[in-house]
Amino acid sequence: DAKTTQPPSMDCAEGRAANLPCNHSTISGNEYVYWYRQIHSQGPQYIIHGLKNNETNEMASLIITEDRKSSTLILPHATLRDTAVYYCIVREDRDDKIIFGKGTRLHILP
Amino acid sequence: NAGVTQTPKFQVLKTGQSMTLQCAQDMNHEYMSWYRQDPGMGLRLIHYSVGAGITDQGEVPNGYNVSRSTTEDFPLRLLSAAPSQTSVYFCASRLRDRRGEQFFGPGTRLTVL
Numbered sequence: 001d002a003k004t005t006q007p008p009s010m011d012c013a014e015g016r017a018a019n020l021p022c023n024h025s026t027i028s029g030n031e032y033v034y035w036y037r038q039i040h041s042q043g044p045q046y047i048i049h050g051l052k053n054n055e056t057n058e059m060a061s062l063i064i065t066e067d068r069k070s071s072t073l074i075l076p077h078a079t080l081r082d083t084a085v086y087y088c089i090v091r092e093d094r095d096d097k098i099i100f101g102k103g104t105r106l107h108i109l110p
Numbered sequence: 111n112a113g114v115t116q117t118p119k120f121q122v123l124k125t126g127q128s129m130t131l132q133c134a135q136d137m138n139h140e141y142m143s144w145y146r147q148d149p150g151m152g153l154r155l156i157h158y159s160v161g162a163g164i165t166d167q168g169e170v171p172n173g174y175n176v177s178r179s180t181t182e183d184f185p186l187r188l189l190s191a192a193p194s195q196t197s198v199y200f201c202a203s204r205l206r207d208r209r210g211e212q213f214f215g216p217g218t219r220l221t222v223l
Binding site for chain 1: 198
């Protein structure tokens, strides 16, 4: 069963902020939200994760709604190198498995 | 650190042949896992291991065997290759206490004729 829903594709102009949504309406209290991305033909790359609070690192920001039923990954100044498939994953901290969905294909337009 | 390494990068097999995909990591990660990715699809978990001597099945384990005799290595064996196993295979590893932060290898592109 898919725990997350993401749009299949999105476009963003180079230099603008890319906002990638993820719906996880059935998330439980001890489940984290993780984001990965996969640049063409490469292995996925971890971006960021969070539980309740918004998080920021050198790559992106993660905004989680107060009810935790959805989140948004923000790439503040998108570049052509950010063109990739972005995966939103929900999982419990104790889970040994990490299950990927189909993700969102982000196109950065010059 | 070399990170997660996979060999070979490319492989072509005939139906019924067997082979082993190699995966190694030098980060002393307890957890290792194997995924497959078919064209235009997301990743699907095949098998995973939480430590040496311990393995478990993922979403699509049929047709694949694994073992974990050392912390560093986690080979994936195809006993009798089938065209349906044509895919890109990714190996990943992580620390026990960094549960969601997996490091992925560059992948092995396998074609079964």
